[in-house]
Amino acid sequence: MTDLPASTTRKLGLVIDLDTCVGCQACVISCKGWNTENHGAPLSDQDPYGPDPSGTFLNRVHSYEVQPDTGPAQLIHFPKSCLHCENAPCVTVCPTGASYKRTEDGVVLVNEKDCIGCGLCAWACPYGAREMDAAEGVMKKCTLCVDRIYNENLPEEDRTPACVRTCPSNARHFGDFSDPESQVSQLVRERGGMDIMPEQGTQPVNKYLPPRPRDDWADTSVLAPYLTPVAEEPRGFLGWLDKALDKI
Amino acid sequence: MHPAPSIIAFTTFSGLGFGLLFWLGIDATPPTGWVAFVFFFIGFAMAVGGLAASAKHLGRPERALKAFTQWRSSWLSREACCAVAALVTMGLYAAGLVFAGYDLVPLGWLGAALSLLTVLTTSMIYAQLKTVPRWHSVWTPPLFLSLSLAGGALLSGRVTVAMSLMLIAGALQVWWWYRGDKALGQSGTTLGTATGLGGRGTVRAFEPPHTGSNYLLREMVYVVARRHALKLRIIALVFMVVVPVALLLAPFHHITALLAVLSHVAGVLTARWLFFAEAEHVVGLYYGKR
Incomplete structure (x- = not known):
């Protein structure tokens, strides 16, 4: 059914820390690796070794430069996957009921057996979180690794989405946002977690933690007193040379 | 798109x-x-x-x-x-x-x-679709309905009705273009809101996620042929409204009526091509394409 649930029992999603993400793309690769051989159709590539390679990815990492009014520009790596919105526009536009949001945990999924590949859900998503697989002709999207997070055949530490499990800088966190004491809820509270494109009214579940303020270039180091130049004015032969060169 | x-x-x-x-x-x-x-x-x-x-x-x-x-x-x-x-x-x-x-x-x-x-x-x-501000308007249904009614009247041989409906549809089309050109700017969605980083300074797309193209760019970030948009709009309007109305004003003949229909269809096809080609999807912002 393509109606959205009025409420979900749990609100599973991700917190993405823009402060610690180093843009290594490990989450992109682990996501593709897990999801191409597990739940649903594989994530195909077209012309992967040719001159015009492209393929289906459920997670992509952009990089942005932010230039403040004063001071140096900052480079921010920006991973982007499905945000499992509470008011998901991709669900209600679906003509077949293939696109749905689960009542039990809020995960937005595609039932690939019902998908006709019309592409309207991808048009309705402001984040570019859905991609039509060119080989399979059905819509692919982040499943929040539903085949990992409940999978009792995996060791407990692996029961998180592949992107979270693999992140070497701990920039991705998985948890239940309906529980105010969960790690993700606490992170959002403490670090001022934000929505992206809030004006689109999608009420995304995934939250982004803004980069922490940088050290200012004008700030002096705590080591500064020990690092003062030994001799400001050259003396002796160098002093004579300095003055002599000035006069020429 | x-x-x-x-x-x-x-x-x-x-x-x-x-x-x-x-x-x-x-x-x-x-x-x-x-x-x-x-x-x-x-x-x-x-x-x-x-x-x-x-x-x-x-x-x-x-x-x-x-x-x-x-x-x-x-x-x-x-x-x-x-x-x-x-x-x-x-x-x-x-x-x-x-x-x-x-x-x-x-x-x-x-x-x-x-x-x-x-x-x-x-x-x-x-x-x-809120994601395509140019389309997300109360004026899109009147535009489609007026064009459909005008074309239908023309095909069914209702000369006076067709002429007035084509003029109405043409006026709606001009207004729709005028409104649509400002729609993305007025939607308030920018790379700043898309990344949540707008409050910290000017955000610029530094590096795309992949060196190659992808489904999103092919499907929703169509930027070719925008430079001919104005010429194509004039061509669309001339074929969709001006030529058929002029032909219908002439004494009725089956040949002129057929030409009026063909011209109108060509005009609507051009306008509809622009409807898609000019539409900006907000996902393009993530790729620095707007």
Whole structure:
């Protein structure tokens, strides 16, 4: 059914820390690796070794430069996957009921057996979180690794989405946002977690933690007193040379 | 947005076909026998041909029947249901006129209403999308409806009605373009809100996620041919409104009427190409393409 649930029992999603993400793309690769051989159709590539390679990815990492009014520009790596919105526009536009949001945990999924590949859900998503697989002709999207997070055949530490499990800088966190004491809820509270494109009214579940303020270039180091130049004015032969060169 | 030929053909010809079926349905003195057959055949060929073209762009056309199930929530599903209901109703009405020479007035009116409803649901598929500010407007349904009614009147040989409706549709089209050019700016969505980093300074896309292209860029970030947009708008308006109205003002002849129809169709196809090619999807912001 393509109606959205009025409420979900749990609100599973991700917190993405823009402060610690180093843009290594490990989450992109682990996501593709897990999801191409597990739940649903594989994530195909077209012309992967040719001159015009492209393929289906459920997670992509952009990089942005932010230039403040004063001071140096900052480079921010920006991973982007499905945000499992509470008011998901991709669900209600679906003509077949293939696109749905689960009542039990809020995960937005595609039932690939019902998908006709019309592409309207991808048009309705402001984040570019859905991609039509060119080989399979059905819509692919982040499943929040539903085949990992409940999978009792995996060791407990692996029961998180592949992107979270693999992140070497701990920039991705998985948890239940309906529980105010969960790690993700606490992170959002403490670090001022934000929505992206809030004006689109999608009420995304995934939250982004803004980069922490940088050290200012004008700030002096705590080591500064020990690092003062030994001799400001050259003396002796160098002093004579300095003055002599000035006069020429 | 990517201007897929199948979608352009679908919206143009199904709009014209359902427009023609509308005028046939409310006709107080409808044609009968062979004349009725020809008129209804043209209407059905266009409406069904358009729908068939739209099925071509599906990734899994063999499952198309599933699209009739979600009419409670999805405009695309509503469109599919309305289209079939309109075609069945008008088919029965046409059968009465063609084979029995009998005018089932209530059936004609019902079919006409369903035909217009189909065009409305088509326009709502686009108007509902908040992600494409140029389409997300109360003016998108009037634009589609007026073009459908004007084209239908032209095809059914209603000269005066067609002329006034084409002028109305032309005016709506100009207003729609004028409004649409400001829509993305007025939507408030920028790379700053897309990344949540706008408050910290000027955000610039530094590096895309991949060196190659992808589905999102191909489907939603179509930027070619924008530089010819103004010329194409003038061409569309001239063929869609100016030429057919001028031809209809001349003494009536079947050749001039045919030329007026052909010119109008060419104009609507051009305008519909622009409808897609000029539409900016907000996802383009993430790629620094706006």
